[in-house]
Amino acid sequence: MTAAKLLLVEDDPSLAELLEFRFEKEGYDVRVTADGDDALVMAMEDVPDLVILDWMIEGTSGIEVCRRLRRDQNTAHVPIIMLTARENEDDRVRGLETGADDYITKPFSPRELLARVSAVLRRIRPALAGESIQVGDIVLDPVAHKVERRGRRLQMGPTEYRLLKFLMESPGRVFSRNQLLDGVWGTGSDIELRTVDVHIRRLRKAVEVDGAKDPVRTVRSAGYAIEAV
Amino acid sequence: MTAAKLLLVEDDPSLAELLEFRFEKEGYDVRVTADGDDALVMAMEDVPDLVILDWMIEGTSGIEVCRRLRRDQNTAHVPIIMLTARENEDDRVRGLETGADDYITKPFSPRELLARVSAVLRRIRPALAGESIQVGDIVLDPVAHKVERRGRRLQMGPTEYRLLKFLMESPGRVFSRNQLLDGVWGTGSDIELRTVDVHIRRLRKAVEVDGAKDPVRTVRSAGYAIEAV
DNA sequence: TAGGACATGACACTTTCATGACAAGGGCTA
DNA sequence: TAGCCCTTGTCATGAAAGTGTCATGTCCTA
Secondary structure (H helix, E strand, C coil), X not given: CCCCEEEEECCCHHHHHHHHHHHHHCCCEEEEECEHXXXXXXXXXXXXXXXXXXXXXXXXXHHHHHHHHHHCCCCXXXXXEEEECCCCHHHXXXXXXXXXXXXXXXXXXXXXXXXXXXXXXXXXXXXXXXXXXXECCEEEECCCCEEEECXXXXXXXXXXXXXXXXXXXXXXXXXXXXXXXXXXXXXXXXXXXXXXXXXXXXXXXXXCCCCCCCXXXXXXCCEEEECCC | CCCCEEEEECCCHHHHHHHHHHHHHCCCEEEEECEHHHHHHHHHHCCCCEEEEECXXXXXXXXXXXXXXXXXXXXXXXXXXXXXXXXXXXXXXXHHHHCCCEEEECCCCHHHHHHHHHHHHHHHCHHHHCCCEEECCEEEECCCCEEEEXXXXXXXXXXXXXXXXXXXXXXXXXECHHHHHHHHHCCCCCCCCCHHHHHHHHHHHHCCCCCCCCCEEEECCCEEEECCC
């Protein structure tokens, strides 16, 4: 299981350091910045699994960062937890309405933030929390690195496994070839776009079980998705 | 678009009634019970999209309900928001660790709870949280790249899809052929004006469902619009 | 009723995708 | 270390689906 990538946007150095320490201790892969614009750049370059965003930061404001993350295709679905010192309900609601998934009011204990991060990740990316994912009749166990369909064990290469896992984390959602390259092969991989097709085909072949239908949907001129069949 | 089904487990009658009223006003399909065991039965019988669970209820305790929901295959993935009167951090953390997706501390405003429900649903089923576009009986889910009408899945080419999406983003508004070329084909496309007519026709054919009326309105010497029928 | 505007079917042309083949690389074993 | 097997990225090819244009028919309106 690869570590979950967190992006922490916090301009109080001591708090940032404390949180970074705690999260790394929990096995997360943490990057930190104090600046909103930096945060956006970092998020675009390497899409994190979750963003922890202080409402009051230098440069671009927290809510603006949130809005922009939501606007970009690649980061639109990254969960965001906002840190806010405000008691004001309007701000909390506005944060949630802007697209934040959760907020936590300062002062908070690191432990509670950890619990929230874990809860959000579990909801969004069960595989990161070590839980198995199920889509239709396909079950993927990230801990055992096993895939089963209708009780039968499936055999596939490492790339097909990662591709399947990536797709299963967002069932039904269509990913472009570029998104798949970023998500499965890693940002900045220098791979031919069409190579994705080939791996999709290998994946299709790997999940073939007697009379079961193909769970991989091709969306012409858009990409691929996996769905319950 | 079918309404999101909520299950509200709350034993304070006045609060339950208030919430039920607010949620139904927002278009949710709400069922209410005051009892933990009832809640489990109801959840098994008709799996809700989200559970709002009071921590302190009669019968089986909230946390126990949470645990059991998580244990059953059918309800394991249903998001849970816990309502708690306790300030105690341990309880909050324990709730999250047990599998609740979120909690909210009493007293809270219905508005905030609504925002949280919406935020959680947005994650789980984008189509339920208003991320899909709906015009009349046509529902377009941009994330899954799917279009449905009266529950039936529609099939169309990429251009028709983009055209439909563009029109549905401004229901009722009339677009000239030039505007459509700019918006759907991209500015600077060197396409014959009349080609729009052809794609409109293909779109019309694609959204044909048994006896449903044509949602595409032709405005003579002006352009086209889509409207609820 | 004439003239313009729109609808429709046909068709040739493009784009996009599925598939099989293949060579390069890596790791493991004998 | 040579040989073998598995994985991987790329390419060529054929099939399928989608696209733009035109000619013709139909409708509407002044």
